[in-house]
Amino acid sequence: MSDERRKFALVGTGNRGTTMWGQNLLEGWRDKVDLVAICDTNPLRAERARAMIGSNVPIYTDIATTLREARPELVIVCTRDSNHDDIIVAALDAGCDVITEKPMTTSVDKIRRIREAEKRSGKRVDVSFNYRFAPTAYKLKQLLKSGAIGELTSIDFHWYLDTNHGADYFRRWHAYVENSGSLFVHKATHHFDLLNWYTEADPETVAAFGELRNYGAKGPFRGVRCKGCEFASRCDFYLDLDADAFLNALYEDPSELDGYVRDACVYRADIDIPDTMTANIRYTNGVVCSYSLNTYMPIEGHHIAFNGTRGRLEMRQFEKQPWERPDHDEILLVKSFAGGVERIKVPHAAGGHFGGDDIMRNMIFRGAEDVLGQRAGSRAGAMSVMTGLAALKSARSGEMVRVAELGDIG
Incomplete structure (x- = not known):
């Protein structure tokens, strides 16, 4: 192994930490990274994760000791969303770069803490927005930048979680706004980030609805x-x-x-996040978007369409459904006044998120060229969270929310 490997600490050993940023990272990028510590408040979970990862590094139960004794150069944060800020700030102040799972955090004050620590430390925060790296997302971005449909004016974006994946958020810690900021923040941060990236603009105004229709107190028992x-x-x-x-x-x-169980009842009466969500978003460049997220569908995947002054791009990405899934995505490009349709096939790539996970790790650790600005920093992380916070506030208040009025993100 060469000396160029970056020493990293893994903080949080749930599913994502153990696989994506543990076992998988070491399997594919061992020449670039060296795991030196695992940190989790639950030492038994950390021991189980360490065995799955195939490591014998020290286990710690708090970030301060991890940083002091293991002295990593990089900290990867995979804990529950509401305490990301404490770990990120401690790591930055100790002179470490940070990769954090999305969402970056859950409130305006926490965003500001992270951004201020990043500035004073001179270190970098990367947010794990792997959907930006999926081959189809890359192709859509290319087409938009090329002017294939003229000036972008509006977007239709609808995400479907099936009764397996969607229900999982209501079994776990995500089911409480205090922990996750709701799925407007936790899950939709992926989607809002894609929208921010596609439009190359900031969200300006949000009007949203969010209700609990299937899980929690709505359950039959x-x-x-x-x-x-x-x-x-x-x-x-x-x-x-x-x-x-x-x-x-x-x-x-x-x-x-x-006391944290992985199979908590999805019908717990104290669940306080919505499971059925819609939002209308206006961006600073005038683009408007209609968005929805449903968490108990018989299908999994999403539909997105871009409307422009000279045409339309449309794509339905299939992930799970009761019929055969194609081995590619198909983008429909329909140009105004031209007649006909161009069908652009994008093959699926190996690995998680249609290849996005591997492509993102290659960019971060191997320095792959970032032609389309896919690598996401703390500002991108902040703006997707701000969109979700505005949506949740709008859904609760029944009023339209101006994102800038939520507070200064630094």
Whole structure:
């Protein structure tokens, strides 16, 4: 191994930390990175994750000790959203660069803390917006920049989470605004970032609706968790942890230390995030967008269409559905007054998020050329969170929200 490897600490050993930024990162980029520490408040979960990653590095339970003893150059943050800021700021102040899972954080004050620490430290924050790196997203961005549909005027963007993926957010810590900022922040941060990137503008005004229609108190019955639940035999959302060796090892025994179970009831009465969301967004360049997110669909994927002064781009990306999935995405380019349609096929790439995960890691760790500005820093992370915060505020208040009025992000 060469000396150019960057020493990094992994903070947070849930699914994403253990796989994407642990096992997978070392498998594909070991010549560029050297794991020197694992940090998690649950030491048993950290031990299980360390074994899965295939490492023997020290385990720590707090960020201060991790930074002081392991002395990493890079910290990768995969904890729950609401405490990202504490870890990011500590890492920056210790002279480390940071990669954080999305969303970057969950409030305006926390955004400002991170941005101020980044400025005073001179270090860098990368936000893991891997959807920017998917081959189809890259092609759509190319077409928009080329002027294929003239001046962009509006976007239709609708995201569908199925009854497996969508329900998972309501089993876990994400189900509370205090932890995740709601799915307007946690999940939609991906989508709002794509919109900000596609439009090359900031969100200006948001008008949104968000309701809890399927999970939480809307459910027909409720318990504490799936394991041992009296309703297991007739609940559509029953999760058998014993049937999933990975999740069972990472969460079941470790739950005895901190009480966090991976199969919490999706019908818990105290769930306070919406599961059915829409938002209308106006951008500083005049582009307007109609957006929706639904979390209990029989399909998974999204539909996006770009409307311009000279035509339209349209794409439906399939992820899961009860019919055969193609091995490519198809973008429809329809030009005004030209007649006909150009069908642009984009093959799926290997790896997570249609290849986006690998392409993003190559850019961060191998210095691949960033032609279209895909690599996302703290400002991109901030603006996607601000969009989500504005949407949540609008949905709660029934009023349109000006993003700038939420506060200064630094």
